[in-house]
Amino acid sequence: MAARTAHATATQRGPMLPYLPRHPVPDVVRVRAPTGDDLWLVTRFELGRQVLTDSRFSRAMAVAESAPAIHPLRADPAALTSLDPPAHGRLRKLVNRAFAPHAVAAQEDSIRRTARGLLKDRRGIDLVSGYAMPLSSATICEVLGVPEAERDRFSHLADRAHGITPCSPEESESARDELRAYFVSLVDLARHDPGGHLLGRLVLAEEQDGALDERELLALVELLLNAGYETTIGQIGLAALALLEHPRQWRELVRRPELIPGAVEVLLRYAPVVPISFTRVAVRDVELGGERIAAGEGVLVSLLHANFDAAENPDPEVLDVGADVARHLTFGHGPHVCLGARLAGLQLRVALEELVRAAPELSLTVPPAALRWRPAEAVVRGPTTLPVSW
Ligand code: HEM
Numbered sequence: 205m206a207a208r209t210a211h212a213t214a215t216q217r218g219p220m221l222p223y224l225p226r227h228p229v230p231d232v233v234r235v236r237a238p239t240g241d242d243l244w245l246v247t248r249f250e251l252g253r254q255v256l257t258d259s260r261f262s263r264a265m266a267v268a269e270s271a272p273a274i275h276p277l278r279a280d281p282a283a284l285t286s287l288d289p290p291a292h293g294r295l296r297k298l299v300n301r302a303f304a305p306h307a308v309a310a311q312e313d314s315i316r317r318t319a320r321g322l323l324k325d326r327r328g329i330d331l332v333s334g335y336a337m338p339l340s341s342a343t344i345c346e347v348l349g350v351p352e353a354e355r356d357r358f359s360h361l362a363d364r365a366h367g368i369t370p371c372s373p374e375e376s377e378s379a380r381d382e383l384r385a386y387f388v389s390l391v392d393l394a395r396h397d398p399g400g401h402l403l404g405r406l407v408l409a410e411e412q413d414g415a416l417d418e419r420e421l422l423a424l425v426e427l428l429l430n431a432g433y434e435t436t437i438g439q440i441g442l443a444a445l446a447l448l449e450h451p452r453q454w455r456e457l458v459r460r461p462e463l464i465p466g467a468v469e470v471l472l473r474y475a476p477v478v479p480i481s482f483t484r485v486a487v488r489d490v491e492l493g494g495e496r497i498a499a500g501e502g503v504l505v506s507l508l509h510a511n512f513d514a515a516e517n518p519d520p521e522v523l524d525v526g527a528d529v530a531r532h533l534t535f536g537h538g539p540h541v542c543l544g545a546r547l548a549g550l551q552l553r554v555a556l557e558e559l560v561r562a563a564p565e566l567s568l569t570v571p572p573a574a575l576r577w578r579p580a581e582a583v584v585r586g587p588t589t590l591p592v593s594w
Pocket of ligand 1: 256284285286296347427428429431432433435436439476477478480481482483507533534535536537539540541542543544545547548549
């Protein structure tokens with residue numbers, strides 16, 4: 205199929221997955237992952253949504269040892285992300301309850317207090333280590349009910365486990381082991397005192413329905429940290445950088461902070477922190493965008509390219525915080541759509557509202573080219589430093 209409008213990345217800064225094309229690409233294209241496996245990459249918005257909702261593309265098949273993969277580590281076949289309907293729906297329904305709108309909204313005050321405290325009496329800060337990281341860490345600690353006194357240790361472990369603080373693979377592995385052991389005590393704590401946090405709600409869901417066993421609960425806790433921590437850090441960093449590079453847009457938010465909720469959607473579209481979906485595997489032969497995907501072949505959706513599909517967003521390369529529509533696949537779509545989307549959106553909104561309020565004269569203190577970035581091959585993107593002053 206002819207290359208049309210799916211050229212995603214002219215405005216995207218920083219290293220990018222090497223197999224993700226930066227130039228105009230066909231709607232459905234073959235790419236070779238670092239594993240040596242060839243997979244299909246879907247680059248259009250509507251086709252991407254189709255793949256993410258179509259039961260002919262399976263997540264369960266994609267975690268099998270023999271399936272084509274983008275990296276050597278296989279996901280746990282029992283994890284929420286690895287299940288197909290109907291098993292997925294059963295677990296997801298329970299977890300959704302813990303992430304219901306009112307439960308997420310109840311986090312706003314504490315997220316705001318943290319954000320405000322981090323900016324108070326400051327004239328400069330590193331927006332990654334001094335803002336996005338502690339904000340995301342405090343939020344995930346609230347979600348999991350980590351007691352105040354243990355939060356520093358928890359953050360230290362989480363940063364190592366996810367390579368956010370540079371460390372050797374052995375140190376990272378040992379942090380992951382320590383965290384897993386810690387999760388057992390967190391679940392235990394939540395059983396005795398479910399408190400007001402989301403893990404407490406999950407435990408209650410288990411006790412009321414007998415539907416979540418201990419192993420599922422522990423796997424979910426691990427997944428929440430894996431899926432929710434570095435993504436939020438990266439997303440706050442990318443959104444802030446996009447605004448720092450578009451000072452007129454920043455000034456517009458300072459002048460009209462009521463635009464921030466809409467601007468959050470605009471920024472999520474423009475600078476998605478996770479550029480690709482998880483892999484799916486075709487259950488049988490499928491025609492897609494003029495290509496024939498054979499049963500057993502792997503399919504990825506480029507969330508990044510989909511967000512820049514001109515059929516959905518006119519002038520996709522333009523960042524306009526006042527735009528009234530921002531259609532994006534940044535949180536995926538369909539059954540596996542991001543469980544934490546509402547919570548992530550809330551964090552991004554509050555982070556920006558507090559930044560606009562405390563630091564209207566915000567600017568980078570180094571040229572953008574001097575910023576450091578997460579490695580190109582990392583699936584979660586984002587700057588690792590963002591020194592600013594005001
Ligand atoms: C800006 C931050 C975030 C982004 C961009 C993001 C993105 C995504 C995407 C794209 C998916 C679906 C992948 C696919 O179907 O292939 C996903 C799934 C998921 N996300 Fe997020 N996420 C973010 C934050 C969070 C947070 C804060 C949490 C929880 C605390 C979370 C928990 C999850 C879970 C549990 C899933 C799997 C859902 C399922 O399989 O049913 N995410 N996320």
